[in-house]
Amino acid sequence: MSQSLDPAQAATLVFGDQRIDLLEGESVLEGLERAGVDAPAGCRAGTCCKCMQQADNPPPESQRQLRPTLRAQGFFLACQAYPKEPLYMASTEPPAPISARVVSVESLSSDVRRLRLRPAQQFTYRPGQYLDVLHSSAAVRSYSIASLPSDGLLELHVRRIEGGLVSGYLHELEVGADVSIRGAFGQCFHVADDPDKPLLLVGAGTGLAPLLGIARDALDQGHRGAIRLVHGGLQPDRLYLRDELAQLAETWPQLSIHPCVLRDAGASERQGALDQVAVQVAGSTLGETRAFLCGDSDLVRILQRSLFLAGMSSAEILADPFDAALSP
Numbered sequence: 001m002s003q004s005l006d007p008a009q010a011a012t013l014v015f016g017d018q019r020i021d022l023l024e025g026e027s028v029l030e031g032l033e034r035a036g037v038d039a040p041a042g043c044r045a046g047t048c049c050k051c052m053q054q055a056d057n058p059p060p061e062s063q064r065q066l067r068p069t070l071r072a073q074g075f076f077l078a079c080q081a082y083p084k085e086p087l088y089m090a091s092t093e094p095p096a097p098i099s100a101r102v103v104s105v106e107s108l109s110s111d112v113r114r115l116r117l118r119p120a121q122q123f124t125y126r127p128g129q130y131l132d133v134l135h136s137s138a139a140v141r142s143y144s145i146a147s148l149p150s151d152g153l154l155e156l157h158v159r160r161i162e163g164g165l166v167s168g169y170l171h172e173l174e175v176g177a178d179v180s181i182r183g184a185f186g187q188c189f190h191v192a193d194d195p196d197k198p199l200l201l202v203g204a205g206t207g208l209a210p211l212l213g214i215a216r217d218a219l220d221q222g223h224r225g226a227i228r229l230v231h232g233g234l235q236p237d238r239l240y241l242r243d244e245l246a247q248l249a250e251t252w253p254q255l256s257i258h259p260c261v262l263r264d265a266g267a268s269e270r271q272g273a274l275d276q277v278a279v280q281v282a283g284s285t286l287g288e289t290r291a292f293l294c295g296d297s298d299l300v301r302i303l304q305r306s307l308f309l310a311g312m313s314s315a316e317i318l319a320d321p322f323d324a325a326l327s328p
């Protein structure tokens, strides 16, 4: 986006080719409303967050109430924003679909397959976010991204759901096939605002995909604090990528892996409910920890509640529940 406006147009809202000049002392929300834009609004006091908008360069004071991942994506509260320079507002158009080629497929467990895709065009994302797969039937399903942009390929872990339309399609794809994708979406990713903050990464099943991306991203960005990854499954054979995770933890002493199962635990797994194990693993650091919760939506909601009740700040609990899609 161009940043070369005449300084005389300071305090202008810029939407592509359109401009709205703000009046003296007017907030972004008031300017939008005066210009006839149907902008959402609520308390107008920076509390309810209903007036949230996105821009390339939001005024910092309009972001203070928001989570770090929202701030990192340029979200801000329009009722609290009094820009002193042109404000480049984000497009409201959804990202356009692009094509991606399957370059490798690998079975990770009896029902999880790893797909690596090479996008035909630049695909911008943060590890831990998710993309949409667009199926020829018009069905759209989301899959979390386990890779880092520097890997050059998009890594997905897809669990085959019995009778599932898109997971079945992704399990049948062969190397060389093209898939239509769009994205990226989601707010469950690492923000390097405090390199010593303990991080707690908790998920079950393919919830491991975003957690792997987040852990690698934090390490890549020089995170020094403890990174505790708790991966849950029904029984030991549902836990996958164990060797790869163990190797990563050997390379990075700040990373520890905590496999957890509901039944048949062996010597290398804890047995118990994932939320209780997560609270135990965080231990006395829970109050200062940031948590990332991924996987089945019911489980994520249980985890959110348990961690909050155990003393974690809700602003530090980031989650992307894998809600099942509505049928096309």
Ligand SMILES: Cc1cc2nc3c(=O)[nH]c(=O)nc-3n(C[C@H](O)[C@H](O)[C@H](O)COP(=O)(O)OP(=O)(O)OC[C@H]3O[C@@H](n4cnc5c(N)ncnc54)[C@H](O)[C@@H]3O)c2cc1C
Binding pocket: 130, 141, 142, 143, 144, 145, 156, 157, 158, 159, 160, 161, 162, 163, 164, 165, 166, 167, 168, 186, 206, 207, 209, 210, 320, 321, 322, 323, 324, 325
């Ligand atoms: C933000 C987000 C991230 C996601 N990330 C991943 C990921 O990394 N890996 C991954 O494998 N999936 C992920 N999902 C789930 C994925 O989007 C699909 O919902 C899943 O693959 C099923 O789609 P389908 O078309 O195969 O099944 P559908 O055709 O939608 O459903 C077939 C039948 O299975 C049921 N069903 C759907 N989902 C489940 C389920 N999870 N368990 C049991 N029954 C189910 C449906 O109710 C229906 O009866 C994510 C979802 C979201 C919202």
